[in-house]
Amino acid sequence: MNQQHQDERTRIRQAMDRLPKRRGQHEFYERVRTETQQVPEHEQELRETIATLKKTIANQNAELQELVTSLTLAGAVLTHTMPTLPAPTPPxxxxxTLRPRPGLIPLGRFSRRLGPG
Known part of the structure; x- marks a missing residue:
């Protein structure tokens, strides 16, 4: 092997060491942060997106809470103002009064007999 070939192998090994490994993704990003003294751009974008989504969720939760409160109050008002129904009068x-025959299950327009027969 000549010197040029050996140098190329060394450069390849060094480049492979810089690549993220499956288990060491977090370690890779930590190394990038320490070497460059900054957070990678895509990580900053992700953090901004996460912050925006958290604000959106908080706003939606607050809006839902207001709707639940409004609906609860509306239900209470309707219940309070609704007149009570009189007791049903006997016929x-x-x-x-038509009553179904014993052993029949009403199924809309048709009935099905229980048991044999």
Whole structure:
């Protein structure tokens, strides 16, 4: 092996050491921060996006809380102002109450018989 070949191998190994490893992604970024004395640009963008999303979530939670309060108050007002319904009156003597036959399950327009038969 000649010197040029050896230098190229050394440069490749050094470059590989600088690449992020699967398990060492966090270590790689720490090394970048310490070497450059700054946070990488994409990390700054991500942090800004996260901060914006947190503000959006907080605003939406506050708005939802206001809506829940308003709906609760509206329900209380409706319940308080709604007149109470009178007790149902019994049917007159000339009206017969239709009751389903025992053993039938009402299913809309059709009925299905329980058991054999």
């Amino acid at each position: 007159p003597d000339n009206v017969f």
